[in-house]
Amino acid sequence: MTDAPLLEVESLEKHYPITEGLLRREVGRVRAVDGVNFTVGRGETVGLVGESGSGKTTTAHAILGLETPTGGEVRFEGAPVSDLSGADESAFRRRVQLVVQDPNEAFNPRLPVGEAVAEPLALHGMADAERRQAIVTDLLEHVGLSAADADRYPHEFSGGEKQRLAIARALVVDPDLVVADEPTSALDTRVESEILGLLADIRRQFDVAVLFISHDIDVVRRFCDRVAVMYLGEIVERGPTDRVLTAPAHPYTRLLLDTVPSLDPTDRGLAEPLTDTVPDPADPPAGCRFHPRCPAVIQPDSVSLPEATWRAVAAFRFTLQAGTLPPAAADATDAGAVRDVFDVPNEVPDETVERAVADAAASVADGNLTRASERLADALPTICERETPETTDVGGCSVQCHRYNPERAGEPLVDSDGLD
Numbered sequence: 001m002t003d004a005p006l007l008e009v010e011s012l013e014k015h016y017p018i019t020e021g022l023l024r025r026e027v028g029r030v031r032a033v034d035g036v037n038f039t040v041g042r043g044e045t046v047g048l049v050g051e052s053g054s055g056k057t058t059t060a061h062a063i064l065g066l067e068t069p070t071g072g073e074v075r076f077e078g079a080p081v082s083d084l085s086g087a088d089e090s091a092f093r094r095r096v097q098l099v100v101q102d103p104n105e106a107f108n109p110r111l112p113v114g115e116a117v118a119e120p121l122a123l124h125g126m127a128d129a130e131r132r133q134a135i136v137t138d139l140l141e142h143v144g145l146s147a148a149d150a151d152r153y154p155h156e157f158s159g160g161e162k163q164r165l166a167i168a169r170a171l172v173v174d175p176d177l178v179v180a181d182e183p184t185s186a187l188d189t190r191v192e193s194e195i196l197g198l199l200a201d202i203r204r205q206f207d208v209a210v211l212f213i214s215h216d217i218d219v220v221r222r223f224c225d226r227v228a229v230m231y232l233g234e235i236v237e238r239g240p241t242d243r244v245l246t247a248p249a250h251p252y253t254r255l256l257l258d259t260v261p262s263l264d265p266t267d268r269g270l271a272e273p274l275t276d277t278v279p280d281p282a283d284p285p286a287g288c289r290f291h292p293r294c295p296a297v298i299q300p301d302s303v304s305l306p307e308a309t310w311r312a313v314a315a316f317r318f319t320l321q322a323g324t325l326p327p328a329a330a331d332a333t334d335a336g337a338v339r340d341v342f343d344v345p346n347e348v349p350d351e352t353v354e355r356a357v358a359d360a361a362a363s364v365a366d367g368n369l370t371r372a373s374e375r376l377a378d379a380l381p382t383i384c385e386r387e388t389p390e391t392t393d394v395g396g397c398s399v400q401c402h403r404y405n406p407e408r409a410g411e412p413l414v415d416s417d418g419l420d
């Protein structure tokens, strides 16, 4: 056994080409996973959390070899997975197992579940049928079912029972790592709790590590030792679960946790995203990918507005940039009505910004969105859009946000010791 972590994911990338025409000329790339780093230790549970489309499942598939990475490396016990072949590759495929969201995918409806659970044993060379049966019986009991269930068919089981069977099937080859991709999201709350309890028991009894993929940060809180938060193909914050979820540093993590806003209008409450913009992974925003939605987006150095005013102006700017105006703004026929839609005060206390906002609002009322968007972009060049943030250590967590760069003027949302 090496000292290397069980699993290391370094600078992992998975891009999908966008092609056009008969010759399938590449005209762009969907950057589904774009430079992801994390590790999973032996017996550890690590959560990968983020919205749908953030790249979690693609990351899992690249780790398992179900997708060929475009760049970066996946190492298992220090050995690059892409270099494995023959018996080593087969051993990797045995030692890392997948549990998917929909257990129906794991079972042939015409095969008794006992045979389905035993299948991986036969695939990995166990010829002794009696031994296979004994292992399956033991596992069925471990996951809360019984030996008699082995002869039944998948349709005879509830969703929760099928997920128990899928977990048994993953465990049957004695893996070191289970990749659980949204294993409870199709289940109701009671069954979800039972399955999480089962996974926690199994993790202890079998000393198996779990990479737990979920869009639900509360589920991750209950189950994982460490967490990595993904947004649009990147990990924006990672660290011990209790630290990340009690004092989240990245604005996206704070939004996922639905931070309660303060009644103080100058406070940096982050309960709402700045805009409803849904970014296109084929054309991710420049700089920090979260900036068009980030309620903590940093003011330009030349500007010093009250936070609430800045947020209103920034929301106006990034909504225009996305090109999807709310109907009330699209219907507005004068600049004042446009400002009202975005809660921008009638007089912004900065001469340069006020001129830009007034011009932009008048341009929107005239139907010239391009001019309005360009006017605000020229006047408000935030670093969050211009530069990709470095990853910084904040209280033992890694955070990708300009607010934590010691060379930046942006005020951090939590202290460097990780506490508000």
Ligand code: SF4
Pocket (backbone or CB within 6 Å): 250, 251, 252, 288, 289, 290, 291, 292, 294, 295, 296, 297, 298, 384, 389, 400, 401, 402, 403
């Ligand atoms: S870099 Fe800027 S836009 Fe990105 S999360 Fe930090 S404050 Fe928000």
